[in-house]
Amino acid sequence: MGLGGYMMWTSVAREIRNLSNLKCLPVESHGNSIRMIDTPIFYNNENFIQPGEKFEYVFPLILNNPATNYCKKDTYERAFHKYDRHIIEQICDVYGIKNPSLKCDLFLTDAEEIAVEDFLESVASQYNYITIEPHTKDEYTVNKTYPFDKWQYVVDEISKYTKIVQVGQRTERLLAGCIDMTGSTTFREAAGIISKSRLFVGAEGGLMHAANAVDTASVIVITGFIHPRMTCYPDNTNIWIGKGHGPCGLKIRCSKCEKECFEHDPDEIVESIKRRLEI
Secondary structure, three states: OOHHHHHHHHHHHHHHHHHHOOEEEEEEEEOOEEEEOOOHHHOOOOOEOOOOOOOOOEEEEEOOOHHHOOEEEEOOOEEEEOOOOOHHHHHHHHOOOOOOOOOOOOOOOHHHHHHHHHHHHHHOHHHOEEEEEOOOOOOOOOOOOOOHHHHHHHHHHHOOOOEEEEOOOOOOOOOOOOEEOOOOOOHHHHHHHHHOOOOEEEEOOHHHHHHHHOOOOEEEEEOOOOOHHHHOOOOOEEEEOOOOOOOOOEOOOOHHHHHHHHHOOOHHHHHHHHHHHOO
C-alpha cells in the first residue's frame, strides 16, 4: 500500500474512534500471521496506537481486509475499480459507518513544525507561494502521467503571479522557475510545506491526500486511468481529462489515456489555478 492509501485509512480510524472511543491498531493479515503496520502516516495521531503506548482495548484495523478492496478484480493488465463512491466511504461501509467525512488526518510533531518554519523563513516568506508535484509513480501504471512539458507551461504562466515550490521525491526532471524542495523533506514535512501554501497543484496521488489532510485546497489533474469520484475530494478543483474513455484501469500502456493527455489544453489548469487564487 502506498502513502496515499495509508492517508485514506486515517479518515477511517477517526470515524471508528468517534463511534467507539477505541484507538486503532493497524495490521495486515497474512495467512495465519498478523503483521503490525508501522508507517509515518500514522505517527502523532491519537486515533492510532503509537509505538510503546499501552492501551487496554484496541480496534484491530486490518488494512488488507479483502472486503475493503476497491478493486472488483485486479489482473496483470487491468484493475477493475469500484468507483461509485469514494474509497473512504467504501471502507467505512464495511464497518457500518455511514456518511463519513472525506477528510484525511496528518499531525506534525513540534520538530516537524520547526523544520517547516525554517523553510518559510529561508525561501518563502509571508506564505506567498503555491506547491506543485508534477510526477506520479509509474510502477503500478504509466497511465496516470500528465505531460511534463504541459506542467512546465502551467508553471511559466502561474509564476508571473506567485512563487511556486516543487515538492515530492528527488527527481531529475525539475520544473524551471520553481523553488526546488524535492528530496529534501520527508513526506510529512512536505505536507507541512503544503499546509502553508495558498494552493497545491498536482496529479492524483499521495500528496493530494496530504493536502486534504492539512486543509489546503488543490487543483488536481486526473487521467482516464481512474475515476475522480473514487479518490478525489469534492472541495478541490478536479480536472478529469480522461472522461472521454475512462476509467480504464489499464496497467499496460493505454493509447487513449496518452491521446487525451496529448490533446488536453493546459490552459484549463492555468485558469483553474487563477480562479482558486483569485487572480
